[in-house]
Amino acid sequence: xxxxxxxxxxxxxxxxxxxxxxxxxxxxxxxxxxxxxxxxxxxxxxxxxxxxxxxxxxxxxxxxxxxxxxxxxxxxxxxxxxxxxxxxxxxxxxxxxxxxxxxxxxxxxxxxxxxxxxxxxxxxxxxxxxxxxxxxxxxxxxxxxxxxxxxxxxxxxxxxxxxxxxxxxxxxxxxxxxxxxxxxxxxxxxxxxxxxxxxxxxxxxxxxxxxxxxxxxxxxxxxxxxxxxxxxxxxxxxxxxxxxxxxxxxxxxxxxxxxxxxxxxxxxxxxxxxxxxxxxxxxxxxxxxxxxxxxxxxxxxxxxxxxxxxxxxxxxxxxxxxxxxxxxxxxxxxxx
Amino acid sequence: xxxxxxxxxxxxxxxxxxxxxxxxxxxxxxxxxxxxxxxxxxxxxxxxxxxxxxxxxxxxxxxxxxxxxxxxxxxxxxxxxxxxxxxxxxxxxxxxxxxxxxxxxxxxxxxxxxxxxxxxxxxxxxxxxxxxxxxxxxxxxxxxxxxxxxxxxxxxxxxxxxxxxxxxxxxxxxxxxxxxxxxxxxxxxxxxxxxxxxxxxxxxxxxxxxxxxxxxxxxxxxxxxx
Ligand SMILES: C[S@@+](CC[C@H](N)C(=O)[O-])C[C@H]1O[C@@H](n2cnc3c(N)ncnc32)[C@H](O)[C@@H]1O
Numbered sequence: 001x002x003x004x005x006x007x008x009x010x011x012x013x014x015x016x017x018x019x020x021x022x023x024x025x026x027x028x029x030x031x032x033x034x035x036x037x038x039x040x041x042x043x044x045x046x047x048x049x050x051x052x053x054x055x056x057x058x059x060x061x062x063x064x065x066x067x068x069x070x071x072x073x074x075x076x077x078x079x080x081x082x083x084x085x086x087x088x089x090x091x092x093x094x095x096x097x098x099x100x101x102x103x104x105x106x107x108x109x110x111x112x113x114x115x116x117x118x119x120x121x122x123x124x125x126x127x128x129x130x131x132x133x134x135x136x137x138x139x140x141x142x143x144x145x146x147x148x149x150x151x152x153x154x155x156x157x158x159x160x161x162x163x164x165x166x167x168x169x170x171x172x173x174x175x176x177x178x179x180x181x182x183x184x185x186x187x188x189x190x191x192x193x194x195x196x197x198x199x200x201x202x203x204x205x206x207x208x209x210x211x212x213x214x215x216x217x218x219x220x221x222x223x224x225x226x227x228x229x230x231x232x233x234x235x236x237x238x239x240x241x242x243x244x245x246x247x248x249x250x251x252x253x254x255x256x257x258x259x260x261x262x263x264x265x266x267x268x269x270x271x272x273x274x275x276x277x278x279x280x281x282x283x284x285x286x287x288x289x290x291x292x293x294x295x296x297x298x299x300x301x302x303x304x305x306x307x308x309x310x311x312x313x314x315x316x317x318x319x320x321x322x323x324x325x326x327x328x329x330x331x332x333x334x335x336x
Numbered sequence: 337x338x339x340x341x342x343x344x345x346x347x348x349x350x351x352x353x354x355x356x357x358x359x360x361x362x363x364x365x366x367x368x369x370x371x372x373x374x375x376x377x378x379x380x381x382x383x384x385x386x387x388x389x390x391x392x393x394x395x396x397x398x399x400x401x402x403x404x405x406x407x408x409x410x411x412x413x414x415x416x417x418x419x420x421x422x423x424x425x426x427x428x429x430x431x432x433x434x435x436x437x438x439x440x441x442x443x444x445x446x447x448x449x450x451x452x453x454x455x456x457x458x459x460x461x462x463x464x465x466x467x468x469x470x471x472x473x474x475x476x477x478x479x480x481x482x483x484x485x486x487x488x489x490x491x492x493x494x495x496x497x498x499x500x501x502x503x504x505x506x507x508x509x510x511x512x513x514x515x516x517x518x519x520x521x522x523x524x525x526x527x528x529x530x531x532x533x534x535x536x537x538x539x540x541x542x543x544x545x546x547x548x549x550x551x552x553x554x555x556x557x558x559x560x561x562x
Contacts, residue, residue, distance in 0.1 A: 005470050039460070039467045048497050052473045069431060069453070076456040076471065080446050083459045087439035 004044045005052055006035045006075060007061045016050070021059040026071060032078035090200045091223040094193060098218040101189045108182045115179055119172060122161040126152060131183045137176035141169045202297040203287035207280075207305065208262065215258055216284065227285075227292035234288075235259060235281035259284065264309050271319045272312055279308045338376050345404045346426030347395055350374055350381050357384040357392055359425035363451050368421040382425065386550040389419040390481050390508035393550035399543055399558050401477070402504045406430045408475040410498050412462040412490065413482035416444030417455075423479070424452045433472050437461045463490050465497045474500045481508040488530035495561065496535065504560050505539060507531075511553040520546075524555040537562040 008023035062068035142164040143156035197205040220226035238258030338352035358381040386392040414434035449455040511520035539559035
């Protein structure tokens with residue numbers, strides 16, 4: 001009877017004596033790959049209670065139990081590593097990147113505000129913020145150093161801000177450098193997402209844009225789940241707060257989740273946003289499915305969507321009369 | 337100086353401020369989770385928190401866990417290795433086959449195993465022992481903590497394949513993963529019955545106790561092949 005083991009293939013007789021053995025070389029990586037290939041095999045399994053270690057020593061694969069365990073340890077470890085690294089699928093990497101981006105954004109905003117608050121005491125007239133302010137501080141430090149070619153030169157000279165002492169200047173510059181590097185990191189992650197989306201979900205990227213597409217995958221949990229969602233769900237993904245309110249208090253159902261940020265939706269006149277969002281969601285759903293199941297890019301998807309939106313717009317050029325629009329809806333909206 | 341009392345092979349009670357369950361650290365100087373390291377006369381002990389480990393709780397509830405220095409253990413549901421690390425301490429000259437199916441947990445387990453030569457990590461579904469039968473030798477003890485509805489079945493399949501005739505099965509049964517609404521006592525009774533009648537000749541139940549106060553709604557079971 002033939003037996004597959006992690007160290008080789010054995011031929012045994014009825015009582016389990018080894019008649020013949022074909023041993024693998026002691027190459028850890030090859031042994032690990034071979035071990036993984038045996039996971040699904042249904043035939044030639046070792047019989048119940050078969051002593052693998054004794055067999056390995058008997059047929060000369062290992063000289064001693066110690067050597068057997070040493071090799072087994074290396075092989076199981078290598079195999080597990082291979083499995084774990086392949087368990088991170090490309091869409092999971094995108095999700096990690098999206099989450100990192102959100103964290104970075106939050107931190108960057110908080111630190112930028114701190115910087116602007118702090119530097120505001122020394123140059124309140126600059127009107128700079130965010131990355132521009134950080135760049136400015138890294139470049140000049142005190143407003144006294146602003147060069148005459150700089151558009152802010154006059155404002156800096158006539159500023160009513162306090163004088164920046166060297167110790168504070170050093171501190172502020174260092175802080176601004178940190179903020180700046182966060183902005184750089186953000187760009188790097190955005191470029192990564194854009195690039196990965198093109199490979200993982202080109203149709204979704206085309207319809208939604210890279211960031212919105214990545215966020216949809218992230219909120220759904222995976223490209224597979226997104227592909228399984230009905231388009232009515234895609235329409236409200238990310239609107240969970242509004243959605244729960246709707247379920248609990250019978251507030252009007254939310255028309256749009258994060259797809260509200262889609263250019264076709266947020267440029268639509270208010271009375272068409274629901275309709276447009278529905279059209280966009282249905283194409284996003286289709287795009288996710290094509291990406292998940294075939295992966296081929298279909299440029300006609302976007303054309304069809306644009307045509308559909310144009311049709312919606314031409315059919316409904318004017319806002320509806322507000323007669324039977326229920327009062328509830330308006331009140332809710334105002335309260336937000 | 338802390339006082340050390342041996343409870344059974346490889347398992348100790350260290351008294352420092354209070355009584356604490358402990359094992360000898362196989363990887364001196366390194367803690368695995370947030371356990372304490374207590375050196376006593378050239379030997380380092382790692383405290384073993386029964387609230388974080390079903391097996392630790394079983395030891396304190398006087399289950400005979402039947403482990404020796406050179407025992408071979410099949411551990412099903414290894415998670416990130418909290419308890420596995422103590423088993424690895426106990427069977428310092430033996431082997432722990434640590435099966436876990438969640439890649440996230442396996443990452444931690446790999447880190448642990450790369451420092452401890454007697455842990456052999458296996459990313460697989462414990463419900464499919466055929467998928468690792470090419471790796472695992474006959475073992476002296478199967479410990480299982482998977483918190484799955486079909487835990488009795490998983491234990492049975494693995495025991496048939498890997499448990500030595502004179503080996504033991506130690507099981508942690510979680511009532512709520514089987515039936516969230518039912519009375520835990522009823523669930524436990526049904527699970528024990530399953531083990532006794534699962535197959536011919538079936539298991540003989542040597543001990544079955546709940547794991548209070550360390551774990552709520554958990555039953556510990558010690559069994560051997562009939
Ligand atoms: C309660 S935790 C185990 C905790 C661990 N025994 C300890 O004390 O450190 C249960 C673990 O079993 C794993 N698990 C559940 N079903 C499994 C299966 N069929 N095969 C392998 N692992 C499984 C889960 O992923 C989880 O990590």
